[in-house]
Amino acid sequence: MTGPSPIDGSRHLLKSWDYRRQCREVLEADGALVLTGFFTAAAVARVVADSAPRENEAYYALSTHNVYLTPLDPELADDHPFNRQVVSSKGLLADDQIPADSPLRTVYDDLDFRDFLCAVLGIDEVHPYADEFSSINIHFASEGRELGWHFDNSSFAVTMMLRTPEAGGTFEYVARARDADAGEMAYDTVEAVLDGRYPVETLAFSPGDLVLFRGRNAMHRVTPTIGAVSRLLVVFAYNDQPGVALSDSALQTFYGRTGGPAGNQRRATRG
Numbered sequence: 092m093t094g095p096s097p098i099d100g101s102r103h104l105l106k107s108w109d110y111r112r113q114c115r116e117v118l119e120a121d122g123a124l125v126l127t128g129f130f131t132a133a134a135v136a137r138v139v140a141d142s143a144p145r146e147n148e149a150y151y152a153l154s155t156h157n158v159y160l161t162p163l164d165p166e167l168a169d170d171h172p173f174n175r176q177v178v179s180s181k182g183l184l185a186d187d188q189i190p191a192d193s194p195l196r197t198v199y200d201d202l203d204f205r206d207f208l209c210a211v212l213g214i215d216e217v218h219p220y221a222d223e224f225s226s227i228n229i230h231f232a233s234e235g236r237e238l239g240w241h242f243d244n245s246s247f248a249v250t251m252m253l254r255t256p257e258a259g260g261t262f263e264y265v266a267r268a269r270d271a272d273a274g275e276m277a278y279d280t281v282e283a284v285l286d287g288r289y290p291v292e293t294l295a296f297s298p299g300d301l302v303l304f305r306g307r308n309a310m311h312r313v314t315p316t317i318g319a320v321s322r323l324l325v326v327f328a329y330n331d332q333p334g335v336a337l338s339d340s341a342l343q344t345f346y347g348r349t350g351g352p353a354g355n356q357r358r359a360t361r362g
Contacts, residue, residue: 097134097194098204102127105203111210114303118211122266122305123294129301130251134194139253139298139323141190142229146321149182149231150347158241158281158310172281177239177312182231185224185346195227199327208329211303212247217329222336224346225328229253232260232322238313240284242271243306249327251301257318262294264304264311271307284310 103126104110118124130138155176157163163174189195198204205217219226232238234256265284269277283289296302304311316322339349 105207114211124303125296126301130299135299146231151182153180172278179239180236184229186226187223189227214331218333221334223350228326230324232316237315240312248304251325252296252298253323256316256320256322259317260322261314263291264309266309268310
């Protein structure tokens, strides 16, 4: 893409160490960071214009899963928090369906943006996925579609809202629901959340807002979309190691297809 940067550089000083420190402090304290107006209105409009008419090209998957995104445990009861099932349904445009000149690709490949992410997330490097589908994805959630309660497998997520629905599509979460590094499963909390007995927080963000979220320990979901306007969200997916690709089974699940020979690429799960 040529022309003005998609990023509003007057509001978001990516090279400023003081700005990076402030962002990191918020993320560490809250587990979530919303950068309001990260993309310019013109860039958002361009991406929506490129993407919305292609909703019928997205791969739609309806799945049931547990909160941990793992296979069920046959030694536990069906109503045990580990085995209880929730529904997720969304449509995806994969990376190979994103135009080469998209503002999304401009930002994803920007070295200053990657350095900013590293500084805020407290990691040394970020790398694109080694497969051809996973690095940039556009999520469509038409009426009735939702993302069920879950914990992420990855330590961080980078997303940006492109278009909000008429109603619904609310991001709900329970911060610090568990400590995954300590092996906590948090069954009592999970059960209470699934039963609607646990207070949850909502994270509000508008088109153009960039969100960094630590979902490995925060249980979260997106409520069903209401109305004729589909919710559009972009996911910028990175790894902290090079050469990581999704497994063929994961590619089939998320995109309905697999790529070419994987060579010696390392395969990963996602969630």
